[in-house]
Amino acid sequence: MKFIKTPVKGMCDMLPSDMRLREKVFSMIKDSYSKYGFMQIETPAMEHIENLSSKQGGDNEKLIFKVLKRGQSLTSALEKGAYDDIADNGLRYDLTVPLARYYANNADKLPSPFKALQIGSVWREDNPQKGRFRQFTQCDIDVLGDESNLAEIELVAATANMLIKIFKGFEVSGLTVHINDRRILRAICLMAGFGEDDIANVLVSLDKFDKIGFDGVRSELIANGYGEECVDKYLGVFKNADGADCMAFCENIPEEYLNGKVRESVNDIILSASAMVDGNVNIVFDPTLVRGMGYYTGTIFEISIDGYNFSIAGGGRYDEMIGKFSGNSVPACGFSIGFERIITILKDMMGEGMKIDSNSLAILVHKNVSTKQKVALFARAKTLREEGKTVSVFPMKKNMNAQFKKLEEEGYAEFEKVYPEENN
Amino acid sequence: MKFIKTPVKGMCDMLPSDMRLREKVFSMIKDSYSKYGFMQIETPAMEHIENLSSKQGGDNEKLIFKVLKRGQSLTSALEKGAYDDIADNGLRYDLTVPLARYYANNADKLPSPFKALQIGSVWREDNPQKGRFRQFTQCDIDVLGDESNLAEIELVAATANMLIKIFKGFEVSGLTVHINDRRILRAICLMAGFGEDDIANVLVSLDKFDKIGFDGVRSELIANGYGEECVDKYLGVFKNADGADCMAFCENIPEEYLNGKVRESVNDIILSASAMVDGNVNIVFDPTLVRGMGYYTGTIFEISIDGYNFSIAGGGRYDEMIGKFSGNSVPACGFSIGFERIITILKDMMGEGMKIDSNSLAILVHKNVSTKQKVALFARAKTLREEGKTVSVFPMKKNMNAQFKKLEEEGYAEFEKVYPEENN
Numbered sequence: 001m002k003f004i005k006t007p008v009k010g011m012c013d014m015l016p017s018d019m020r021l022r023e024k025v026f027s028m029i030k031d032s033y034s035k036y037g038f039m040q041i042e043t044p045a046m047e048h049i050e051n052l053s054s055k056q057g058g059d060n061e062k063l064i065f066k067v068l069k070r071g072q073s074l075t076s077a078l079e080k081g082a083y084d085d086i087a088d089n090g091l092r093y094d095l096t097v098p099l100a101r102y103y104a105n106n107a108d109k110l111p112s113p114f115k116a117l118q119i120g121s122v123w124r125e126d127n128p129q130k131g132r133f134r135q136f137t138q139c140d141i142d143v144l145g146d147e148s149n150l151a152e153i154e155l156v157a158a159t160a161n162m163l164i165k166i167f168k169g170f171e172v173s174g175l176t177v178h179i180n181d182r183r184i185l186r187a188i189c190l191m192a193g194f195g196e197d198d199i200a201n202v203l204v205s206l207d208k209f210d211k212i213g214f215d216g217v218r219s220e221l222i223a224n225g226y227g228e229e230c231v232d233k234y235l236g237v238f239k240n241a242d243g244a245d246c247m248a249f250c251e252n253i254p255e256e257y258l259n260g261k262v263r264e265s266v267n268d269i270i271l272s273a274s275a276m277v278d279g280n281v282n283i284v285f286d287p288t289l290v291r292g293m294g295y296y297t298g299t300i301f302e303i304s305i306d307g308y309n310f311s312i313a314g315g316g317r318y319d320e321m322i323g324k325f326s327g328n329s330v331p332a333c334g335f336s337i338g339f340e341r342i343i344t345i346l347k348d349m350m351g352e353g354m355k356i357d358s359n360s361l362a363i364l365v366h367k368n369v370s371t372k373q374k375v376a377l378f379a380r381a382k383t384l385r386e387e388g389k390t391v392s393v394f395p396m397k398k399n400m401n402a403q404f405k406k407l408e409e410e411g412y413a414e415f416e417k418v419y420p421e422e423n424n
Numbered sequence: 425m426k427f428i429k430t431p432v433k434g435m436c437d438m439l440p441s442d443m444r445l446r447e448k449v450f451s452m453i454k455d456s457y458s459k460y461g462f463m464q465i466e467t468p469a470m471e472h473i474e475n476l477s478s479k480q481g482g483d484n485e486k487l488i489f490k491v492l493k494r495g496q497s498l499t500s501a502l503e504k505g506a507y508d509d510i511a512d513n514g515l516r517y518d519l520t521v522p523l524a525r526y527y528a529n530n531a532d533k534l535p536s537p538f539k540a541l542q543i544g545s546v547w548r549e550d551n552p553q554k555g556r557f558r559q560f561t562q563c564d565i566d567v568l569g570d571e572s573n574l575a576e577i578e579l580v581a582a583t584a585n586m587l588i589k590i591f592k593g594f595e596v597s598g599l600t601v602h603i604n605d606r607r608i609l610r611a612i613c614l615m616a617g618f619g620e621d622d623i624a625n626v627l628v629s630l631d632k633f634d635k636i637g638f639d640g641v642r643s644e645l646i647a648n649g650y651g652e653e654c655v656d657k658y659l660g661v662f663k664n665a666d667g668a669d670c671m672a673f674c675e676n677i678p679e680e681y682l683n684g685k686v687r688e689s690v691n692d693i694i695l696s697a698s699a700m701v702d703g704n705v706n707i708v709f710d711p712t713l714v715r716g717m718g719y720y721t722g723t724i725f726e727i728s729i730d731g732y733n734f735s736i737a738g739g740g741r742y743d744e745m746i747g748k749f750s751g752n753s754v755p756a757c758g759f760s761i762g763f764e765r766i767i768t769i770l771k772d773m774m775g776e777g778m779k780i781d782s783n784s785l786a787i788l789v790h791k792n793v794s795t796k797q798k799v800a801l802f803a804r805a806k807t808l809r810e811e812g813k814t815v816s817v818f819p820m821k822k823n824m825n826a827q828f829k830k831l832e833e834e835g836y837a838e839f840e841k842v843y844p845e846e847n848n
Contacts, residue, residue: 002478002527003474003475003478003525003528003749003750004472004474004475005525005529005750006529006530006629007467007468007471007525007529008470008471008472008513011468011470011529012468013465013466013468013526013529014465014466015465015466015530015533015534016463016464016465016534019463019465019466020463020464021463023454023464027451030447034780034781034814035814035815036809036811036814036815036816037780037784037786037814037815037816037817039440039443039444039780039834040440040443040444040447041437041439041440041443042432042437042438042443043431043437043438043471044432044435044436044437044559045515045545045547045559046432046435046489046547046559047431047432047812048428048432050426050427050428051427051428054427065470065491065492065494065513066492067489067490067491067492067515068489068490068491068492068510068511070489070490070549078507083502086492086510089432089489089515091469091491101427101428102437104427104429104437105429105430105431105437106437109439110439110440110830111827111830111831111833111834112821112827112830113818113819115816121469123469123470126495133812135468135469135470146818146819147819148789148791148819150798150817150818153798153802153817154816154817157802157806172529194818213541263557264795266796267795268795271795271798271799272795272798272799272802273802275799275800275802275803275806276802276803276805276806280574288796307564325427326427326429356458356463357458357547362461365574366570367572370698371691371692371695372600373689374577374692374695374696375695375696375699376699378577378581378696378697378700379700380816381700382581382699382700385459385460389459390458390459390460390461391460391461391577392460392461392539393461393574393577393578394537394570394574395537395570395571395572395574397536398808400807403535403536406534406535406536407535409535410463
């Protein structure tokens with residue numbers, strides 16, 4: 001029999017120490033969001049291939065693991081040579097497409113607005129590389145059916161507080177929520193003289209500001225054929241207003257480009273969310289924040305910490321996407337938490353795997369122990385467990401030292417050995 | 425764009441009330457087993473198709489959702505017409521094959537014996553019917569590397585106590601752990617005069633005892649061509665020992681058919697596990713318990729409750745299976761919890777969905793509320809959340825009554841409305 005010991009390429013076996021850390025973070029996420037009224041939901045791992053290929057998934061649509069049709073429908077597709085038609089389902093590559101389908105299917109059974117929390121695996125046929133896997137966990141929170149900025153406020157505050165909780169006890173500095181609005185980005189482009197059709201391209205360059213600075217962005221825009229005057233006017237808006245809050249930054253953008261309510265709303269979000277956030281979290285207006293996804297329509301946000309050049313959460317408002325799926329327009333705003341990134345950071349900081357609760361006892365039992373002795377020792381184990389101790393009863397192995405070592409590695413703190421009583 | 429709102433056939437969207445119940449049961453399962461030293465692990469949803477088709481999965485191997493190869497390897501398989509070779513992976517249909525692979529891959533990093541807890545989805549292309557789905561959750565606990573009956577004792581006690589915890593507050597009666605041993609079943613067959621080759625067949629009939637009684641079993645065995653004398657001798661063993669404990673039941677089985685240590689071990693398991701179990705759980709010797717799976721080699725167990733004609737957990741010792749995968753012989757014993765069955769029973773008993781924590785407040789906010797008012801109300805929400813209350817801030821909808829109704833259905837107990845202050 002051919003048997004392969006390793007997991008499927010690009011996927012992981014989770015060891016106990018991995019699972020302890022992941023489960024702890026899962027439960028912090030669930031607890032935090034539930035206090036804000038977010039409700040957990042779940043969708044199947046598989047979705048109809050038509051839904052996954054609906055052009056909402058961007059490049060991820062090239063990375064779908066497709067599930068083969070079965071029985072007669074497979075046979076006839078193969079006989080016809082209809083090779084594009086041999087898969088009917090695919091594994092989901094994100095939680096957004098499933099959420100759109102879920103809401104279209106279940107909205108009448110849900111409160112409105114609906115505050116959803118999803119935690120689940122997604123699959124992408126990506127090239128495996130350090131820290132990137134073909135199966136990984138996503139964690140999305142979304143508010144559906146709320147056109148007001150209460151959605152943004154709750155999302156930002158809940159997520160910031162959740163991260164504070166997770167990183168408590170670790171030396172994390174510079175936890176910052178960056179907030180911007182697509183409509184402000186658009187207004188500045190138009191005001192500087194770019195055309196409506198240039199906006200997407202200009203933003204691709206601005207998005208690189210963190211890496212290449214204003215000079216780099218300027219060179220790239222000019223290399224792309226935009227006029228110097230226009231480019232300098234554009235970048236000048238950012239330079240002149242360095243460090244300004246949203247109200248001040250937008251002050252000089254005429255109403256014809258930007259409805260004054262937009263800057264008030266961004267300001268509102270920052271002030272209200274800040275009132276809910278503990279500890280050293282900065283919630284700041286960041287006019288250079290772009291975020292790649294084309295489907296955002298308003299507010300966008302991203303969370304960073306010092307020392308890591310990737311964001312640990314990001315999101316925004318996407319008022320048109322759910323409607324494309326369901327046919328009914330539904331305002332929507334959400335955050336996607338970089339769960340695997342958070343795990344990577346925590347593992348970095350911990351330096352070693354997460355151990356079991358230190359209030360733990362391993363009892364090693366000799367093979368000749370009598371029934372009477374066993375009954376007594378298990379009754380005692382029962383009492384200790386009821387008092388909150390983790391107790392595990394193991395047979396004594398020949399190589400007891402190796403056995404101890406492994407148990408210590410998992411975190412067992414106390415040991416007991418039970419040998420046969422002479423008088424049994 | 426073609427968009428399908430319903431989930432893939434035979435799979436479920438989980439509503440918030442479903443998830444609350446499932447999450448509660450998950451956390452009880454995790455807490456219970458962790459006190460006994462079981463460690464959670466996880467394997468990918470996909471396994472190599474070779475491993476899934478290794479004949480260890482029985483009929484489930486006919487129900488595999490296969491994952492299509494990708495890129496060039498798909499193209500060349502299709503061009504060659506090698507239609508059996510167009511899938512390289514499949515979705516797991518149980519947690520046992522993945523556990524065997526996991527242990528073969530990771531044993532050197534794990535304590536020995538290793539006490540594993542797995543909770544995860546499995547997929548089977550079954551015919552969807554009431555209470556049976558194509559994606560469902562399995563929960564398996566296994567002790568690998570323990571040839572002693574400490575494994576059985578811990579498994580039985582931990583599982584019984586976990587079920588007591590889950591059913592606490594519900595009127596569940598007759599919670600019973602049935603214990604038997606394949607070696608005892610075999611010995612009685614041989615003693616009655618059946619041949620070694622008849623055993624599997626005879627047990628198929630005995631397995632129906634619960635449904636068709638001794639008379640039914642007798643008729644079936646005779647219809648299958650077995651002699652009356654042999655059949656009556658066989659069934660006589662069970663009738664004459666009705667209600668006997670294992671020691672008494674096995675007393676008259678000669679040593680040539682059954683090593684005396686087997687009955688002592690079963691007795692040991694029942695006495696020791698009983699010493700650890702609270703409340704009204706019976707742990708009993710049940711000589712007619714068979715369990716279908718061919719891979720069991722010793723003790724077998726099954727848990728039932730009154731009023732349901734299916735078992736809610738079952739398992740046993742399967743000392744040869746892991747070795748078939750890994751090449752190294754590894755004693756193993758496990759329990760599979762019928763998670764979806766437990767959920768079905770709980771939903772039956774609850775009569776309605778599980779609501780959110782009753783300490784919950786929904787604040788409905790009018791759209792014209794000022795930033796100043798929002799900052800104040802969110803600061804108050806923060807304090808209430810820190811005190812343990814679930815607080816959700818929603819925009820006030822035009823149809824506020826419908827909004828209230830849905831929130832009440834989810835379990836919101838308190839409501840507050842915030843209107844603009846006159847003097848803002």
